[in-house]
Amino acid sequence: MLLNGTQILEAVDKRHIDVPVEEWGGPARLLVLSGRERERFERDSLGPDGKAIPGFRQLLLVRTLINEEGHRLFAEGDMEMLAEKSGAVLSRLFDIAMDINGFSRKAEETARKN
Numbered sequence: 001m002l003l004n005g006t007q008i009l010e011a012v013d014k015r016h017i018d019v020p021v022e023e024w025g026g027p028a029r030l031l032v033l034s035g036r037e038r039e040r041f042e043r044d045s046l047g048p049d050g051k052a053i054p055g056f057r058q059l060l061l062v063r064t065l066i067n068e069e070g071h072r073l074f075a076e077g078d079m080e081m082l083a084e085k086s087g088a089v090l091s092r093l094f095d096i097a098m099d100i101n102g103f104s105r106k107a108e109e110t111a112r113k114n
Helices: 005-010 035-044 056-064 076-083 087-100 105-113
Strands: 016-021 026-031
Touching: 016 087, 026 056, 026 087, 035 056, 056 076, 056 087
Parallel strands: none
Antiparallel strands: 016 026
């Protein structure tokens, strides 16, 4: 039997994943964005020329790193400070955030080339 609209809208489908970050001394929690949040990230990560903005990787992390209550750990004004953290850790977390949010690596590469 197929789902109906009510069942779809009532389904609890927002989730998160805890990622061990030895370098930081514990796990970090990454959020799966809602459709609206994902669309906003996609819009905000591109400049007027259609190219990825500088810091788009940190932007995704700012929008997906959350605490136990589900609140963001950082504001967009914190992107520069976040960028000063280990590139290896940021890259690892970014890759996981991309994966759990259904962003393809090909889309990222296309955005960079454009």
